[in-house]
Amino acid sequence: MTQSEQQRPEIVVGLVATPPDQPARVAERLTAELASGLTERVSADVRWIVREGWGEVAPRRDGGAEALLDDLAQRRADDQWDVAICLTDLPLHAERMPLVAQTSARRRVAVVSLPALGLHQLRAASAAVPDLVSGLLSDVSDQRVSSAGGAPAEMARRLPAVHRVLSEADAGEQRYVASGLIGRARLLTGMVRANRPGRALLGLSKLLVGAFGTAAFALTTDTIWQMGDALGGLRLSVIMLLGLAALVAWLIVAHDLWEKPDRDTPAELARLFNLGTILTLTLATAVSYVVLFVGTVLVGALLIDTSVLEQILERPVSFTDYLTLAWITSSLATVGGAIGSGLENEETVRAAAYGYHPEPDGWRDQKNGQPHSRR
Template identity: 75%
Template sequence: MATNDRRRREIVVGLVATPPDYPAQVVARLTAELADLLAERVDADVRWTVREGWGEVAPRRDGGVEALLDDLAQRRADARWDITICLTDLPLHTERLPLVAQTSARRRVALLSLPALGLRQRRAVRAAVPELVARLLADAREERVPPAGPALAGRVAAVHRMVGGTDAGERAYVASRLAGRVRLVAGMVRANRPGRALLGLSKLLVGAFGTAAFALTTNTIWQMGDALGALRLTAIMLLGLTALVAWLIIAHDLWEKPDPSTPAELARMFNLGTILTLTLATAVSYVALFAGTLLAAALLIDTSVLEQSLERPVDVTDYLMLAWIISSLATVGGAIGSGLEDEDTVRAAAYGYHPEPGGWRDEKDT
């Protein structure tokens, strides 16, 4: 068996993650199984070798897709790989449509935009990458590998159609205009990992709990909760959450500004991803704060004491309203706590920000 393996033609496929943050996690998982997937879906008579690497921490934005493909081709040539596939979290567009993937037979490279795949990205990546490899080999007229089987659109739900010149081997796979944009935005939030932003706001939550604990001892707040209706409490809650998100963006300079290296459209997409990530993280924090405040109110405020303050019988609804107003007010107090957070921890919620990972310089030099 070992002798047969040595006699088989070897094709080296390089997987590059750029930036080396979330895409690197996807690449690491895919590398372990890609050789088997290629043997199963492309050609079992080829000895597939898969290599992984990191792309730039701050990939080129000004040149769009072509700049990324050029950089990827140089990386392929330097590493002496046969085919290179790049996984990126950049939200890319072509012909005003979300770009899911693009292949370049001339460069022998392809890229796959993770956000365009939507929420179930890792399953889509497993389906898409073997098809991209097969398409590149077929377009490059590799006679030892048969042409790609089912079209990428048949494998990946995000792909709506293919655009570009098929004769030149430059193919772009795009999503639909409406559903594709919705999937792209959802995929950006998924790629930005809201859980990381939530954990990064721990001091904010602690500060909010401290504010809520103080408010629970003030009977004036009890009376305010009783006097305000559900409509005004909803408005207070929304204003508090909006103010918190705005404060986080302003205080920690999370707003992406257009410049010569970042087109305005890309900056808008980055800012949208940041806003949605922070909104989701703060909304989950608010739910946790509400649950904690409700529990504390039930334990600390006796029903008879609350009835004496409100001058009427009370039930569980009154405790819910009390927790509601206190949580909304404490959310604003929690913004003060957010100023104590580590700068890098909070900036991780910015879509365009990617910290330099450990080992980056060594891997790059290698």
């Protein structure tokens, strides 16, 4: 460190991810670039130090953003940070509008709801967090940085369909909400992104194997060939949708993935959790269906000779007939795959539930960045 760097005032920014799942992944990558972003956009006359930490596995749901801000303020005071930012995957609301972020100058903290940022959460967080830090330091009149009164407005301009609302209860609080259909659609896509549908897809490997086994058996029966030939595109589409819906419903019921409102989980939050779970499972099962369909087409083309298929259908056949055969076979096999889902590891399948977060292997030490076990 040069002498000029030692002479610059130091500001410590704490970045807390709760739960240590998708928010921790975003926080880890954001930490690496946040100091340079703060230097560029807030003040180059300050030496910025960013501390990364993990929050609770199951963040408080009953108090919404206020509860998170209270917990974060205590964490900031205990660790002696100047300001603290919380990244969470909780879908928060303010007056029935998706809440993107909320700041509290009195507590010198801010919370960011990653789902409200949509699919590109790291990029949006990188754009928003420096403005939140600048706004907090400006609101508390920190002498180490110049006044940044335009930071709140800057953040609202950086994120599309987001506007700022001043709190009437606390003059030092500001909320950033996403309005209209764009904001709600972005919240739902962000929830699916935060729930990591790829993890759910990999977790359903035994289901896919069971479906392949069912499809392979169905391809050997000429009754299926005749059914595929007789059914039209509309009825085949209905059978496919019913099969996928039945599979998603079976996964939710068999593995108890449905979130029920209780004292700690308001009804609105439970509905969002359930919607996030349904969308995640729907996406995962749809991708599994595509993989099953492609595999069934290839197997059908290899096993069923064209002359045999023409003899059963009593007409000339083309590659389209193989696609139709794979279509009905894959749709019926998804129901058989539901039986295979009962063989999945319970922890793996439950990870698809939006409100469920498995205990991580270790907790990141705040001082040296090394993981250690949680007691």
